[in-house]
Amino acid sequence: MSEIVIMWDWLAFAVRWLHVITAIAWIGSSFYFIALDLGLRRAPDMPEGVHGEEWQVHGGGFYHIQKYLVSPARMPEDLIWFKWESYVTWLSGAALLMIVYWAGAELYLIDSSKADLAVWQAILISFGSLTIGWLVYDFLCKSGLAERPTLLMVLLFILLMVMAWGYNQVFTGRASLLHLGAFTATIMTANVFLVIMPNQRIVVQDLKEGRKPDPKYGKIAKLRSTHNNYLTLPVLFLMLSNHYPLAFASEYNWIIAGLVFLLGVTIRHYFNTRHARKGNPTWTWLVSVLLFLGIMWLSTAPLMQSDYDEEEARDLTAKEQIFASADGFEEVQDIVLGRCSMCHAREPSWDGINRAPKNMLLETRGDIVAAASEIFLQAGATNAMPPANVTWMEEDERRKIVKWFRKAQADMSFFVAIN
Template identity: 30%
Template structure:
């Protein structure tokens, strides 16, 4: 289950990036077609029956574009469509539960972590290595508040952020940043054992 938590975090990150990239593509194509419509010449009585046309240059070539208000007599088999960006953006939105939803659906109430074997040791580690920044009144110079509003200066705060602690300080060395508070490798192992015990319990 603990390894599933890491996989879940990777999948969530991939879906977020997919959402961002397809959203940018959707907005970009929308602006392109708006600009295309505004630039069409509609006063040329085109023999093709098109409503308007435009000539554009890009990438060393010249593009001749015509817009039809209704489908022409012969539709090309390879008609390009610009719909996938919007569909994928909306579908990825539906696949993005909030952080609290992940917690509620995959991990259960925070009390489960506080009661898991090894929590007291993890609490000592987090209080010694993380709470100088992640507290109501950070002791680290230059911080006006806890990063991302995450408070790790109490048992409740540690239990509520169990998954983040496991991913950021147990599985990886992302936290503490640049290992400024010198979290030992053995301490990271204690965090991993605690979280896995909670997930298996």
């Protein structure tokens, strides 16, 4: 059974790797085309229908790029579609959400001090919120507000803040920001899959059948692409936030997320303006710094912590009771309390650490058995923890963790078999 845990962790690593690679490809191509589109220039000798052109140099070669505002007079034989970067980024992110947060719901997703949810209820909220959120956003875009893009962006920001607050009412801080990132990424990929690509296919089909394409389809796609451009940087922040308790472990994490969205707007506004050669809005630097200082200040606010009993934080589940009663647990508990809990505590005693890394608490019996798999992976099967072995965990202690975990897994298998 311990081998399954290791394989499962490697699966999570592989999917995360895929997610990061495809995200880099998607964001890279997105930023490139935004910069290209804004930097196009008019020239007197351009072919009919060409909106602008740009000369670029890269890797020892020169590139001459022209953009047709609606479409060329005829369909080119070789047409490259940029779509799979977006699709695979979302699919791999969804798989990672299932592997880490759905399969590990009791540890990473559910915060019983906020909402006492069953695992299936938490997963349903997780999945349903992504779907409903997209439907609300899509309705706003199709409601006529496309003619008032600034108002539409304000309403989108309000929607994101409502979702951030709502997630923080039911999920752990880590899951709240991660789900907000997933919600935003769902909007971005759905824009590509359900709006931008279908509109481009209509234009291509019109060209193939000899009709003049309607420019409205390009205008609709352009609006959604602009939204994606301003949402990209916040999504990256939210993707990485689960590694930084300063971001997710504050009771004001939903406000921090809101400031991050504003920060994404100011940063992209600067670069978009520069690429369009419409000035040098250096004021955005000051606003960005002030927003980031606001984020730093909010992150120091007291954590939202529930009261707990020194002897036991909560009742143990049947699985946790098996782990707590397995041979070797008492020794493992002493090891964890002596080597780990000075950092992984509700009030850490290690200098420079103000809150438990990744919000992982290892103070009570309940804490330890709930984090059994993580303890096994981080301090038993590997020596990832303690970092740099600053608390001098002995190899014999690591072997005791492995032995206890495997015995508990065997007891768990027997329990399942007889029940």
